[in-house]
Amino acid sequence: MAVLLLAEVNSGELALDATAKAVSAAKDLGDVTVLCAGASAAAAGDEAAKIDGVAKVLVAEGDSLGHRLAEATADLIVSLAGDYSHIAAPATTDAKNIMPRVAALLDVMVISDVSGVVDADTFERPVYAGNAIQTVKSKDEKKVLTIRTSTFDAAGTGGSASVETIDAPAASGLSEWVEDKVAESDRPELTSAGIVVSGGRGVGSEDDFALIEKLADKLGAAVGASRAAVDSGYAPNDWQVGQTGKVVAPELYVAVGISGAIQHLAGMKDSKIIVAINKDEEAPIFQVADYGLVADLFTAVPELIEKL
Amino acid sequence: MKVLVPVKRVIDYNVKAKVKSDGSGVDLANVKMSMNPFDEIAVEEAIRLKEAGVAEEVVAVSIGVKQAQETLRTALAMGADRAILVVAADDVHDDIEPLAVAKILKAVIDEEQPKLVLAGKQAIDNDMNATGQMLAALLGWGQATFASELKIDGDAATVTREVDGGLQTIKVGLPAIVTADLRLNEPRYASLPNIMKAKKKPLDEKTAEDYGVDVAPRLEVVKTTEPPVRQAGIKVESVDELVSKLKEKGVV
Numbered sequence: 286m287a288v289l290l291l292a293e294v295n296s297g298e299l300a301l302d303a304t305a306k307a308v309s310a311a312k313d314l315g316d317v318t319v320l321c322a323g324a325s326a327a328a329a330g331d332e333a334a335k336i337d338g339v340a341k342v343l344v345a346e347g348d349s350l351g352h353r354l355a356e357a358t359a360d361l362i363v364s365l366a367g368d369y370s371h372i373a374a375p376a377t378t379d380a381k382n383i384m385p386r387v388a389a390l391l392d393v394m395v396i397s398d399v400s401g402v403v404d405a406d407t408f409e410r411p412v413y414a415g416n417a418i419q420t421v422k423s424k425d426e427k428k429v430l431t432i433r434t435s436t437f438d439a440a441g442t443g444g445s446a447s448v449e450t451i452d453a454p455a456a457s458g459l460s461e462w463v464e465d466k467v468a469e470s471d472r473p474e475l476t477s478a479g480i481v482v483s484g485g486r487g488v489g490s491e492d493d494f495a496l497i498e499k500l501a502d503k504l505g506a507a508v509g510a511s512r513a514a515v516d517s518g519y520a521p522n523d524w525q526v527g528q529t530g531k532v533v534a535p536e537l538y539v540a541v542g543i544s545g546a547i548q549h550l551a552g553m554k555d556s557k558i559i560v561a562i563n564k565d566e567e568a569p570i571f572q573v574a575d576y577g578l579v580a581d582l583f584t585a586v587p588e589l590i591e592k593l
Numbered sequence: 594m595k596v597l598v599p600v601k602r603v604i605d606y607n608v609k610a611k612v613k614s615d616g617s618g619v620d621l622a623n624v625k626m627s628m629n630p631f632d633e634i635a636v637e638e639a640i641r642l643k644e645a646g647v648a649e650e651v652v653a654v655s656i657g658v659k660q661a662q663e664t665l666r667t668a669l670a671m672g673a674d675r676a677i678l679v680v681a682a683d684d685v686h687d688d689i690e691p692l693a694v695a696k697i698l699k700a701v702i703d704e705e706q707p708k709l710v711l712a713g714k715q716a717i718d719n720d721m722n723a724t725g726q727m728l729a730a731l732l733g734w735g736q737a738t739f740a741s742e743l744k745i746d747g748d749a750a751t752v753t754r755e756v757d758g759g760l761q762t763i764k765v766g767l768p769a770i771v772t773a774d775l776r777l778n779e780p781r782y783a784s785l786p787n788i789m790k791a792k793k794k795p796l797d798e799k800t801a802e803d804y805g806v807d808v809a810p811r812l813e814v815v816k817t818t819e820p821p822v823r824q825a826g827i828k829v830e831s832v833d834e835l836v837s838k839l840k841e842k843g844v845v
Contacts, residue, residue: 354763356736381722389730393811395691395692395727397720411820414720416819418819420814423812459736460736460763460765461764463762465760465762466761467760522775525775529715559826572823577827578829589835
């Protein structure tokens with residue numbers, strides 16, 4: 286058995302944390318070959334070769350693979366699929382865009398957001414916004430899966446896998462890139478940050494969300510938001526933590542003005558330590574918090590910033 | 594331009610799913626069911642395209658149990674012109690997998706020839722996030738997933754997508770599949786007169802066999818369990834106590 290693992294590569298750079306976590310999940314399924322694809326991917330390939338447990342790295346560079354357009358990247362993966370029993374990727378927005386397309390082209394079901402590997406055919410995944418964990422056994426000959434990285438520890442580095450360059454496919458002609466609006470930020474990336482500070486509907490406005498950001502900056506943390514806060518326009522969607530947003534598992538998660546809807550809990554309950562600040566002492570967030578503080582966030586957060 | 598919108602009947606967004614004690618699944622008997630929230634956003638966007646004069650007809654399609662006709666009536670009450678129900682299951686607990694749904698949708702699309710398919714990005718029951726992408730693959734069409742903005746310009750759609758780290762804008766040639774994310778729009782509530790009118794709008798009923806699609810699942814659900822429960826910790830009385838606890842743990 287062998288695994289083809291699509292590495293997360295953004296603008297030529299390897300997302301090491303996400304990729305190394307997916308390698309951890311995949312390495313019990315067979316020899317892992319990591320595919321680095323992009324307009325430039327060679328440097329990412331060299332870095333991926335160092336991840337422990339990687340047997341081989343394939344690098345495909347070409348304009349058609351730039352900006353991670355699903356069509357060409359899926360075509361590339363399908364062209365390589367013959368050699369592998371499993372095709373996997375960390376469950377990033379890129380992979381969620383690409384992998385179901387790959388699965389359909391191979392006439393197999395995709396297994397999304399795998400949170401546990403039972404055996405080569407059997408996987409656990411959260412459903413119903415995290416209210417249930419389903420164990421599914423695939424009857425398909427090839428398994429196509431995306432891996433929920435927050436439940437796996439990153440594989441170490443120190444390996445030296447061989448790197449092979451392969452051809453990029455032709456452009457699909459179906460879609461073209463126009464522009465990226467990437468939020469410029471010195472803060473750590475949300476899914477790999479050691480500390481995350483998130484705000485919810487209780488923050489009350491987009492302006493007041495600055496308070497959450499100030500606390501995050503004090504802690505060197507990434508900023509997150511509940512779906513309610515995103516829905517209300519207080520925070521951008523790429524900050525959303527939850528079943529329909531990002532899933533995080535930092536050392537410390539600080540939930541401010543977040544009631545704790547199950548869909549939010551699904552995105553953060555694997556955090557090592559959870560702190561909740563909420564004025565409603567009945568808020569469900571306190572049922573998962575290690576340290577709960579019943580207080581008005583507008584007095585507690587400034588005090589916390591001062592005393593940290 | 595014709596727009597096709599697939600909609601799924603799922604457990605209502607406000608109902609907490611309960612896992613059956615025998616591990617066989619989530620209990621859906623006597624549970625309020627509604628249109629999948631992301632599909633509601635897709636329906637709304639399609640209707641707005643019609644109101645803007647870009648689309649001429651909006652066709653809603655649902656695949657599942659017979660009761661999904663209620664979901665289609667909701668789409669019609671919001672403003673869809675007609676509906677197609679493809680009955681593919683007898684028991685509400687039998688979820689039709691995205692691959693089978695995509696195959697049935699492909700057959701419907703071969704007949705209907707829409708120029709745009711607007712779908713929700715994810716159903717809130719199986720959380721697969723797959724049907725739109727799989728359908729695009731089967732049709733050989735371009736795909737623009739997780740849309741927060743959609744503009745139709747002649748034979749192309751310009752779509753802003755919600756991606757990790759920010760937004761990406763791409764252009765897809767039509768016909769194409771677009772899947773809706775949370776911020777694309779705020780769906781309207783159907784008014785009472787429109788709910789009444791919807792009862793008279795055409796709703797065709799088909800079966801999966803009519804399209805020759807095998808809906809047997811590829812993924813056997815071995816068991817369904819409650820997620821592990823995290824133990825609640827303690828309440829601290831003050832910010833000072835919180836800071837000292839966090840320092841004890843060495844996390845700040």
